[in-house]
Amino acid sequence: MKQLRPLERRILAMRRDGITVEEIARRLKRSPQHIERIIVWTEIPRSDLPKRQDRPFEQRVLKLRADGESHERIAERFRRSPGFIRRVEGLAHYSKAIRLLS
Numbered sequence: 001m002k003q004l005r006p007l008e009r010r011i012l013a014m015r016r017d018g019i020t021v022e023e024i025a026r027r028l029k030r031s032p033q034h035i036e037r038i039i040v041w042t043e044i045p046r047s048d049l050p051k052r053q054d055r056p057f058e059q060r061v062l063k064l065r066a067d068g069e070s071h072e073r074i075a076e077r078f079r080r081s082p083g084f085i086r087r088v089e090g091l092a093h094y095s096k097a098i099r100l101l102s
Helices: 006-016 021-028 032-041 056-066 071-078 082-101
Strands: none
Touching (some): 006 021, 006 032, 056 071, 056 082
């Protein structure tokens, strides 16, 4: 159940509460057929969700930073702002930390 998306969990909870597919569809502004498909899809076994990998851009920024390049130089190279490069670097480090902890 924890691998379900929030919308899927919400739909299944409403079904358990006895709400009809038509009413769920009306509340979520979807068609009844769409709601029925989601209910069927939740029955399909799922493996663990894939771990997020660093994107090539993030890998390149981390490599350049490890090689001693400044945020400003990297920003010029990729035609971005130094602040954007700092955020990319920070998110890449954060993602690595989360993967190490899980």
